[in-house]
Amino acid sequence: DGGITQSPKYLFRKEGQNVTLSCEQNLNHDAMYWYRQDPGQGLRLIYYSQIVNDFQKGDIAEGYSVSREKKESFPLTVTSAQKNPTAFYLCASSISGSRTDTQYFGPGTRLTVL
Amino acid sequence: GQQVMQIPQYQHVQEGEDFTTYCNSSTTLSNIQWYKQRPGGHPVFLIQLVKSGEVKKQKRLTFQFGEAKKNSSLHITATQTTDVGTYFCAGPPGSGGGADGLTFGKGTHLIIQP
DSSP states (O other): OOOEEEEOSEEEEOTTOOEEEEEEEOSOOSEEEEEEEOTTOOEEEEEEEEETTEEEEOTTOTTEEEOOSBTTBOOEEEOTTOSOOOEEEEEEEESSOOTTOOOEEOOOEEEEEO | OOOEEEEOSEEEEETTOOEEEEEEESSOBSOEEEEEEOTTSOOEEEEEEOSTTOEEEETTEEEEEOTTSSEEEEEESSOOGGGOEEEEEEEOBSSSOSOOOOEEOOOEEEEEEO
16 A cells, blocks of 8 residues: 555653654655644644755754655654654655645654653 | 634534635635544545636535635535544645645634534
8 A cells, every 4th residue: 555654653752852753655755744733723844855865944843853865754853952842743745846736644643742 | 924824713513504614825825725634633635726716526515716816715515424524724835836845724623513
C-alpha cells in the first residue's frame, strides 16, 4: 500500500528532552511538510521541503529542526527550546510542491511532554 | 501574512438538517482546498476549487469558490452521522511559487445530534 507513515502514534517525553518524530512516504512525492495541530485549532506549518537536502521554515519553526537526507523521509526534531511542545503533529506530502497540489497526511503523532 | 478565517467554529445540527461552513481569506487564493478530519483522525482531502465562481458537487456536498477568489463555502444537504468531523479550508497565497505549504483555517466542527 502507498501512503505516509508516522510513528509512534503516541509519544511521551520529559520536559527538557529532545524528541524526533518520524515520517516516511512511499508515494514518490517530492514535497513534504510538517504541521502542528493544537486542540480545537487548525494546522500550522512548521517546516516544509520541496527537494532532498533542502527545507524551509514555516510559520512556527522556532524550537524545531528537520532534515531531508532521503526523498522518502522527513524527520522532525522537537527540541527543548520549544516552549509548548505538547500537540498533535501531522506530516504531509505532495507530488511536487506546486500550490495546486493535494496534500496527503499521515496518521499523526500525539506528543505529550510531562 | 495570509490569514484564512472559518465560521462557525462549532455547529450542532439535528441529523437530516443542512450544514454550511464559510471560509474567508485575507488575500486572493490561487486555489482553495477542503479537507475533512474525523475525530481522532487526520485530514483527508475532499476537493479543490481553482476557478473564480466555481461550484463542485460530491453527492450531498456542494463547494463554492467566490468570484473574487477570497472566499469559499461548503454546504452539506441532509446531514448524516458519517458527516461528523472537522471541515477545514486551506489555500496557498495567490502569487509567487514554490512549496509554501497550505494556510489552514481553524476549521468548523460539525456535531450531529441523532
